[in-house]
Amino acid sequence: MHTIFAEEFGTVGGEPGARFVIEGDEAAHAVRVKRVGVGEVVRVLNGAGLVGLARVEEARKGSVVLILDEVSRAERVMPVLHVWSATPKGGRLDRMIDALAQVGAASWTALETARGVVDPRETKLERIERLAAEASKQSGRAWRLECLGKGTLERALRRDASDVAVVLADGGGEPYRRSGCREIRLLIGPEGGWTDGERAMAIEAGATVSRFGAHVMRVETAAVVGAGCVLAIEQG
Amino acid sequence: MHTIFAEEFGTVGGEPGARFVIEGDEAAHAVRVKRVGVGEVVRVLNGAGLVGLARVEEARKGSVVLILDEVSRAERVMPVLHVWSATPKGGRLDRMIDALAQVGAASWTALETARGVVDPRETKLERIERLAAEASKQSGRAWRLECLGKGTLERALRRDASDVAVVLADGGGEPYRRSGCREIRLLIGPEGGWTDGERAMAIEAGATVSRFGAHVMRVETAAVVGAGCVLAIEQG
Incomplete structure (x- = not known):
């Protein structure tokens, strides 16, 4: 069954029988590439938990008209995992985002660090x-991976809620252990590593220092493997 | 400190004071790119556990002469994790191998499956x-990632030793649990998934069916995340 990603879907109220129009790339892709036709049933996601089944009423290259058959609300994957990482260069950033969507991270923030070399532009x-929206759809996620811009280490370490665990990935740490927290922030440093000051600041703020694997990893590998391990160990 | 990968290093017997010559790409890279010079100390790996420190006696573009200072034997990362996966297309295979080296898999075998679409040539x-040798060096691995050619599911499921766990990655499985085995074979299916027959054959052979993450993953992401999770959970 073809899946259509439509943020607008959330705004139609979600009542069965509701009629709404998909336009732009999503419509063109459904009709031209996936050959979705009138009468067919498609899955619709709004990226924030709403999952619908809808019948195609009209299918043109520029627009697809859908009638909602069924709507349900999907639970978020728990724990909610926020990845803050140094920004890898070029295509490695794209591949990291793609893989983080597949792994099930809730969000990604570009972490500003002392030794980070890439400062991503707006x-x-x-x-x-x-890219995160597209990758989330490809993975069939009801809740999409959100990209939250840039953030400092100070902000990453701030614990506004009690049920948040902050984890600093570092080769010098202990193997990761289950925290039981509902929300986890996983911090991945740049290729040159954290400075002593950054590490001390994190420990001071109550972060756990954990290692994921025995060898040197590049940022995008560490982020994806770290995220996968945290989710597997918390859910296991 | 610069690292030189040299299989020949294993054959010099490993006695301090031994003199040996590095040629080809490794020598050229050390001299041209890394500017390694006479008198400098470099790390030497043979990819099979031998780790040496050596002084540079001569440094030319075509050859580097080393005198061994110290030799030690590194333990293998435990458990020994063998990844058997469907072969992803094009650059995705290269990136998977690169990441498997970083994560710490012991070997990779191209698994032949019913729905696999790529049959890698010799x-x-x-x-x-x-690529695996280079990536292993980049990650500072004393034991390199080995690529073991192609293998059938029948062979992957055969348990010749008692202390081997075979794990079939599948979205329908349970979260992965620690086996305590010294050797683990992780089987990753093609994008179209396992056939019912393949799944049944694996269960019949005593394999554990485990899922890694809540969403659909591409082969290379599943292999790397699965490997990272197995190692973290077994070592944790």
């Missing part, structure tokens, strides 16, 4: 945002 | 072998 972050 | 497997 235009790059917008492109990454679209 | 020339491709040779290229992958070189």
